[in-house]
Amino acid sequence: MRVALFVTCINDTLHPDTGRAVITLLERLGVEVGFPEEQSCCGQPQYNTGYRHLTEPLVRRFDRAFRDYDYVVTPSGSCAAMVRDNYPRIAERAAAEGRDGRDLADAAASAVPKTYELTEFLVDVLKVTDVGAYYPHTVTYHPTCHGLRMLRLGDRPRRLLEHVKGLELRELPGAEECCGFGGTFAVKNAAVSAAMGADKVRAVRETGAEAVCTVDNSCLLHIGGMLRREGAAARPVHIAEILAATEATTKAGAREPAGTEGSRR
Numbered sequence: 001m002r003v004a005l006f007v008t009c010i011n012d013t014l015h016p017d018t019g020r021a022v023i024t025l026l027e028r029l030g031v032e033v034g035f036p037e038e039q040s041c042c043g044q045p046q047y048n049t050g051y052r053h054l055t056e057p058l059v060r061r062f063d064r065a066f067r068d069y070d071y072v073v074t075p076s077g078s079c080a081a082m083v084r085d086n087y088p089r090i091a092e093r094a095a096a097e098g099r100d101g102r103d104l105a106d107a108a109a110s111a112v113p114k115t116y117e118l119t120e121f122l123v124d125v126l127k128v129t130d131v132g133a134y135y136p137h138t139v140t141y142h143p144t145c146h147g148l149r150m151l152r153l154g155d156r157p158r159r160l161l162e163h164v165k166g167l168e169l170r171e172l173p174g175a176e177e178c179c180g181f182g183g184t185f186a187v188k189n190a191a192v193s194a195a196m197g198a199d200k201v202r203a204v205r206e207t208g209a210e211a212v213c214t215v216d217n218s219c220l221l222h223i224g225g226m227l228r229r230e231g232a233a234a235r236p237v238h239i240a241e242i243l244a245a246t247e248a249t250t251k252a253g254a255r256e257p258a259g260t261e262g263s264r265r
Helices: 009-013 016-028 044-048 052-066 077-096 102-114 118-125 145-150 156-162 190-207 217-229 239-244 247-251
Strands: 003-005 071-074 115-117 138-141 168-170 211-214 235-238
Touching (some): 009 217, 016 239, 071 077, 071 102, 102 115, 138 156, 156 239, 211 217
Parallel strands (some): 003 071, 071 115, 138 211
């Protein structure tokens, strides 16, 4: 089984520890992970902003980068959803316009069935829910919109978190409500985005949890930024960093939830 990490733009530029955590976790589970350097943006920002034609080269690039792998694993529900839901639409639209979209259709046909969000890959492909993690903190989980509504991750992330030794999982009020980020939505509708974020942060603080986790660092940027501005104790942490943590790494010097250092910079 040849597995590649699709790290995504946000993780590559702002949260590299999340990508490292995915590799640490998968290698601990006996998976050999590759990292094709040709990979780049999945095209979601361009596509969501209406630049569909400019997204097409990125569909082709994704196919070239990951063509030789059996599985593509990403710590991002939104980027996984972009590949699986929108790549076929891009190919169909090109064909409908009378352009030769066969290469796009081939790229989508190759990428869609092998692209998995991390928790999907763990539960559905590796068939594990106990990954040997240790994380002695109180945590609340926010199911992101793409993970909840497009990928339909269901209880996969929760099942993984429930098997983490030392972790106390606390229910998040209004968990299924959007945090307000929504990618370009936060830019185009800043006031609405901020109001939605304030509701989400209020719910996080009500739990009294030390950390709030999701399957997407894009949402965590939004939630974490608002938590920090309010001086809240809760810190954002990607689920990959929780699942990669062990007793050995925790005892080596982690005094607080993993991922907090970056949130304070």
